[in-house]
Amino acid sequence: MTGAVALKAAYIVVWVILLGYVAYLVGRYRRVHEEMKDLKRSS
Amino acid sequence: MKPLNLLFVVITLGLLGFSTYQALFVAPTEQTMGEVQRIFYYHVPSAWVAGLCFFVNFLASVAYLVKRSSNADALAAASAEVGVVFCTIVLITGPIWGRPVWGIWWTWDARLTTTLVLWLIYVSYLILRRFASGSQTQTLAAVLAIFGFVDVPIVYMSIRWFRTQHPSPVIAGGANSGLDPIMLHAFFWNLLAFTCVGIILVMARYRLQKMENQVEAEHAELALQGGVR
Numbered sequence: 254m255t256g257a258v259a260l261k262a263a264y265i266v267v268w269v270i271l272l273g274y275v276a277y278l279v280g281r282y283r284r285v286h287e288e289m290k291d292l293k294r295s296s
Numbered sequence: 297m298k299p300l301n302l303l304f305v306v307i308t309l310g311l312l313g314f315s316t317y318q319a320l321f322v323a324p325t326e327q328t329m330g331e332v333q334r335i336f337y338y339h340v341p342s343a344w345v346a347g348l349c350f351f352v353n354f355l356a357s358v359a360y361l362v363k364r365s366s367n368a369d370a371l372a373a374a375s376a377e378v379g380v381v382f383c384t385i386v387l388i389t390g391p392i393w394g395r396p397v398w399g400i401w402w403t404w405d406a407r408l409t410t411t412l413v414l415w416l417i418y419v420s421y422l423i424l425r426r427f428a429s430g431s432q433t434q435t436l437a438a439v440l441a442i443f444g445f446v447d448v449p450i451v452y453m454s455i456r457w458f459r460t461q462h463p464s465p466v467i468a469g470g471a472n473s474g475l476d477p478i479m480l481h482a483f484f485w486n487l488l489a490f491t492c493v494g495i496i497l498v499m500a501r502y503r504l505q506k507m508e509n510q511v512e513a514e515h516a517e518l519a520l521q522g523g524v525r
Contacts, residue, residue: 256332256396262333263392264316267342267385271493274381278500285507292514 301499308492315489318482326479335393337482338468341490342385343411347448349379349494351374354445357438366509369434372441373425374501376418378494383415384477398461407462414451417444 254262297305319337324332356372359365390408391401402408421444425437455462466473467483473484 254392254395256330257473258338259332259392260334263389264320264338264389266392267338270381270385270388274378274497278497278504281504283508285504285511288511289507293517296514296518 311489315485318485323482336484339389341487342382344375345494346382348381349375357441369507378497380418405460406458412453413448
């Protein structure tokens with residue numbers, strides 16, 4: 254692996270991990286919102 | 297999202313763009329390692345944010361044990377999870393940097409090993425929180441967090457205490473250490489940007505944890521009233 258390839262790989266990995274985590278949080282937010290709506294309907 | 301929070305997110309995104317530009321195009325190329333040294337501008341700030349998150353987790357865990365506050369517990373959960381995300385970045389970017397420079401992906405030296413142990417401690421903390429049931433889970437998690445935090449200063453000091461494969465500290469590392477002023481400038485922009493990203497992620501995860509706690513409490517209340525479908 255050359256230095257330039259390693260540099261690109263490292264920066265891509267950082268962004269993929271951070272954006273992946275943001276997507277995971279958004280998914281969990283959506284699920285909680287749905288559950289809150291269900292609870293309001295049932296109470 | 298509140299306007300102030302939105303403004304903070306927009307400023308952070310601008311900072312991230314600017315700091316990445318500084319790292320890739322403004323900072324000079326390091327003479328020995330070449331281009332690959334620029335991983336430093338993402339690798340070290342990620343380690344800083346991970347350490348900061350674990351410190352917040354430690355403080356929140358102590359606060360939980362003293363006050364039994366659900367807010368402290370939510371902050372502990374949020375900071376641990378975000379800390380693991382940044383620690384994962386450190387553990388992946390490190391070997392990517394090490395391969396062209398050292399010729400190996402991994403070695404069991406003090407810094408690398410203690411960082412891996414740190415990651416394992418906080419992953420086990422998250423697993424405990426996720427899968428343990430019963431009223432003592434939060435207390436057990438807080439105790440694990442307090443003992444787990446002992447590894448953070450060990451990770452920090454490992455390259456000062458031992459001669460390792462990992463380079464000696466270039467910042468606050470003593471007489472023969474230091475960075476070119478332009479490199480230092482780029483580094484501090486990245487440190488600031490990553491710290492802001494860490495704060496946003498912890499705030500978002502904290503809010504999510506509180507919403508999940510609220511849903512759980514409402515489910516329990518409905519179950520007590522016999523209103524569960």
